[in-house]
Structure formats: structure tokens, C-alpha cells
Amino acid sequence: MQPSRPYLGRAAPASRRQRKQHRAARTLIRETFVNRKELVTAVAEHADLEQKTVDAVLRSLQSTLEGAVAKGDKVSVPGFFAVSVGKRAAREGRNPATGETIQIAAANTVKFTAGSALKDAANK
Structure with missing residues (x-):
């Protein structure tokens, strides 16, 4: 019995024309x-x-x-998305390799919130 090989999906089309048609057929939803x-x-x-x-x-x-x-401004496109800045407080962490306690500095983060139309599209 042969060892099983991982499934890698369909093979790409062989000819140049087939590859072009294959690329054109792909969509953003995948x-x-x-x-x-x-x-x-x-x-x-x-x-x-x-x-x-x-x-x-x-x-x-x-x-x-x-x-x-x-x-530090908030950008909002109603129905699509909103981007804003969040703050992460300084905290104590642990180095996973050594177990040593370290101080993690405060940082600003970027928050991306999907709008209602984007959420609805994801749940279709």
C-alpha cells in the first residue's frame, strides 16, 4: 500500500488559453x-x-x-467598515522560551470594524 499524499487541489490547466480562462473564472469569494x-x-x-x-x-x-x-482619527464608511485607533495598556508578560517575566510596553492598535453590508455578505 502506498503512503497517502496530501490533497493539493485541482491541477492547473495545461495550455495558456486554459490557464487564462481559469484565472478569469476565479472570483473574490473563496x-x-x-x-x-x-x-x-x-x-x-x-x-x-x-x-x-x-x-x-x-x-x-x-x-x-x-x-x-x-x-488618531476614526474613518467610517457606513455599511462597509470603520477604522479607529485603540490603546493597549502596558502589561507584564512571560518569555515562553525562558519563563522569565518581562514588561510589555503600552501600544496603539488599529481597530477594523466591518459594517452591516459587509457582515451581511459574509453571512449569505
Whole structure:
């Protein structure tokens, strides 16, 4: 009896044309992460825009959110998401390798809260 091999999913299509059709058939709704390039491609196709334009908008959104978080502001897009800054107090922790007690400094954290439309989409 042969040792069992892990299931790695379907093999990628062999021909260039098949691979192109396979990529086009993928959607944003799947169980793996969507990277930036895939997100830009999907939004560009959906909105009928150039990928360069969508990438510029995405980079501007990121820059705007980073600036707001740096100032401590809350950004809210009703139905979609809200981003705000939270505070984590200083606390005592333990080094797992040595068991030694260490002091963990206070830090600011970023809170992302999904809006109602996003939550509804996740529960369909």
C-alpha cells in the first residue's frame, strides 16, 4: 500500500488559453486570501476601469487611512467598515522560551470594524 499524499487541489490547466480562462473564472469569494494584484484586477474588471487607475485609488485609500490613524482619527464608511485607533495598556508578560517575566510596553492598535453590508455578505 502506498503512503497517502496530501490533497493539493485541482491541477492547473495545461495550455495558456486554459490557464487564462481559469484565472478569469476565479472570483473574490473563496477560502484563500486575495492579494493586492488580484484585488486590483477584480475591481478593474467589475468597474470597467484600467488596473493602473484602480491601483492608484487603492494606494490613495491606504495613504488616507494611514494618515487618519496616525492622527488618531476614526474613518467610517457606513455599511462597509470603520477604522479607529485603540490603546493597549502596558502589561507584564512571560518569555515562553525562558519563563522569565518581562514588561510589555503600552501600544496603539488599529481597530477594523466591518459594517452591516459587509457582515451581511459574509453571512449569505
